[in-house]
Amino acid sequence: MTQVPPEQPVGPQAEAPVPEVLNFGDILSHSFRWGFGQYFRILLMLVLWVLTLWIPYVNVGTTIAVTVGAPILLSRRQHISPTFIFDREYRSVMAEYFLLALLLSGGVVLGIAFGIIPGIVLALGWMLSPLLLVDRGVGVLESLRKSWEATTGEKWTLFFGLLAVYLLYLIPAGLIAALLTAVLPEEGVLRGLVLGLYTVLAYAGLAAVDLGFTAYVYAVLGKRVG
Numbered sequence: 001m002t003q004v005p006p007e008q009p010v011g012p013q014a015e016a017p018v019p020e021v022l023n024f025g026d027i028l029s030h031s032f033r034w035g036f037g038q039y040f041r042i043l044l045m046l047v048l049w050v051l052t053l054w055i056p057y058v059n060v061g062t063t064i065a066v067t068v069g070a071p072i073l074l075s076r077r078q079h080i081s082p083t084f085i086f087d088r089e090y091r092s093v094m095a096e097y098f099l100l101a102l103l104l105s106g107g108v109v110l111g112i113a114f115g116i117i118p119g120i121v122l123a124l125g126w127m128l129s130p131l132l133l134v135d136r137g138v139g140v141l142e143s144l145r146k147s148w149e150a151t152t153g154e155k156w157t158l159f160f161g162l163l164a165v166y167l168l169y170l171i172p173a174g175l176i177a178a179l180l181t182a183v184l185p186e187e188g189v190l191r192g193l194v195l196g197l198y199t200v201l202a203y204a205g206l207a208a209v210d211l212g213f214t215a216y217v218y219a220v221l222g223k224r225v226g
Helices: 024-037 039-051 058-075 082-086 088-092 094-113 117-125 129-136 140-150 155-183 189-224
Strands: none
Touching: 024 039, 024 155, 024 189, 039 058, 039 082, 039 189, 058 082, 058 088, 058 094, 058 129, 058 189, 094 117, 094 129, 094 140, 117 155, 129 140, 129 189, 140 189, 155 189
């Protein structure tokens, strides 16, 4: 009997294995490829998040899902279903997430008070802690420690990688916005509609590359966490 070969993975699943070492070039390419690879899914996810942001308690889970759950899924190269933000698991970690957010933001603010640079270093060193908390069930203090250890020796790469990702996105996006502003009629509804729609789409694009950046960093440096 002729054997049928197994179905080959498609989309994000067909991509080559994630490198073991974090480098500048891979950060740029993966941030855009992973983020824009699921742009419309991320756009719909953000729309659902905004539309339900007024619902108490539910909005906690959806916010955790958007900011932490989405990069976790991207790091696994899984498709994002926009409705996943309503999964109960993200609401169940509310207490730990709030405590972690308080410690993280407090430490960063304190670091900024000592000359900005310490705050940036702390933000980069602890950037993986929310993902470790949600994805692996690591405790609050332990997630901060493990994130710091995983990012040791990589903070310059992370800083310049994130800076480059933002500039490579924001400069063209800003030029397009300026072009639209220049060519659209100054009066009438059309100008407001087009610029409003472009703002929404551009913000979703920025969110996509930001999530792609976080996902790729977690995919690489998360391997260092025992």
